[in-house]
Amino acid sequence: MTIAALINKTDNLELVRDVIAAILAVETASQMALAEAGAKDPELWRLRVYKDRIEPWGAYLSTPATGTVDAAPIVNVSFETEAFIESDGDYIERQSADAKFNLDVYGYGLAAAEVTGHTPADVKAAAERDRATRLVRNIIMAAEYYELGSDMIGTVSKRFIQSITALDLTDSDRRPIQQVRAARIVLGVTFNELSPQIELVPCAGILSRVHTELDGEVVFSIQQWFGD
Amino acid sequence: MPITCTDELGVTAVVNGLVNETALLIDPDTGASVAGNQASVVLSRASLAETELTFPRAIADLTTNAWVVAWTGADAAAKTFKVIEVTPDDNPAIDLLTLKLEAYEP
Numbered sequence: 374m375t376i377a378a379l380i381n382k383t384d385n386l387e388l389v390r391d392v393i394a395a396i397l398a399v400e401t402a403s404q405m406a407l408a409e410a411g412a413k414d415p416e417l418w419r420l421r422v423y424k425d426r427i428e429p430w431g432a433y434l435s436t437p438a439t440g441t442v443d444a445a446p447i448v449n450v451s452f453e454t455e456a457f458i459e460s461d462g463d464y465i466e467r468q469s470a471d472a473k474f475n476l477d478v479y480g481y482g483l484a485a486a487e488v489t490g491h492t493p494a495d496v497k498a499a500a501e502r503d504r505a506t507r508l509v510r511n512i513i514m515a516a517e518y519y520e521l522g523s524d525m526i527g528t529v530s531k532r533f534i535q536s537i538t539a540l541d542l543t544d545s546d547r548r549p550i551q552q553v554r555a556a557r558i559v560l561g562v563t564f565n566e567l568s569p570q571i572e573l574v575p576c577a578g579i580l581s582r583v584h585t586e587l588d589g590e591v592v593f594s595i596q597q598w599f600g601d
Numbered sequence: 602m603p604i605t606c607t608d609e610l611g612v613t614a615v616v617n618g619l620v621n622e623t624a625l626l627i628d629p630d631t632g633a634s635v636a637g638n639q640a641s642v643v644l645s646r647a648s649l650a651e652t653e654l655t656f657p658r659a660i661a662d663l664t665t666n667a668w669v670v671a672w673t674g675a676d677a678a679a680k681t682f683k684v685i686e687v688t689p690d691d692n693p694a695i696d697l698l699t700l701k702l703e704a705y706e707p
């Protein structure tokens with residue numbers, strides 16, 4: 374017996390990853406609008422969000438000028454691991470899973486001359502990284518997203534930031550890259566994964582009765598009807 | 602090609618040199634290889650010594666000006682870079698300095 378139905382669904386692992394990226398994209402736009410309404414520079418709330426990219430910061434390679442959209446901090450949401458919790462689930466349909474998602478934040482800075490001295494690129498890039506990391510952490514852990522949003526209630530049972538680690542990138546000569554500095558936010562999410570099930574035929578009715586045969590035997594019988 | 606050099610004291614001089622801008626592979630410590638971009642310039646130490654410039658060096662101090670080189674690219678665009686690493690060649694027959702660079706907003 375094979376699986377009767379075509380497996381044409383998105384696993385919740387993929388869904389959760391997409392939801393995290395969507396939350397960040399929606400909230401960065403919302404925060405920029407709030408900043409503008411509050412007469413603040415909205416660019417300080419801009420994040421460029423990617424999902425599952427190896428090299429999301431390709432735009433930095435063209436050395437965009439400070440303050441341009443291409444120079445804005447980048448967040449890449451990717452999946453790392455999914456561990457299933459045997460004690461919380463069943464072997465038939467629902468398996469609870471603890472998954473880890475990496476939210477890699479990249480800040481970019483160009484060394485620039487100042488009135489007295491100069492600002493090195495690594496100083497500016499670190500400040501950008503820290504600002505973006507702060508934004509991401511606050512968005513993801515905001516009360517509005519305690520289960521990654523109301524649409525995910527029933528699927529997600531918990532989201533929790535497990536660590537934030539600075540990543541200093543190096544080139545092929547193992548020299549530190551000055552203009553791009555990064556941090557990895559590890560986000561743990563607990564949610565349900567569901568698997569294909571045998572499609573049951575609806576039971577339209579059940580008739581049961583108990584009667585006494587002519588010879589005195591008491592008999593229980595049952596009839597069922599399936600289908601619409 | 603002529604390279605305009607400006608040291609941390611603000612002294613400027615034009616020195617002939619070779620420039621290089623290449624893409625390369627980067628290992629960002631995450632296990633992934635990605636593309637990068639690197640620029641460098643090669644100058645004669647003897648030519649530099651004939652100027653009033655200080656010896657080129659990477660400067661991390663925020664209160665000091667960066668050691669900067671600039672040139673006009675083949676596309677006629679002005680390019681300015683900060684020196685982030687200096688590797689001298691002590692062979693007297695060659696006596697060149699390779700300056701590794703990063704982008705700089707003058």
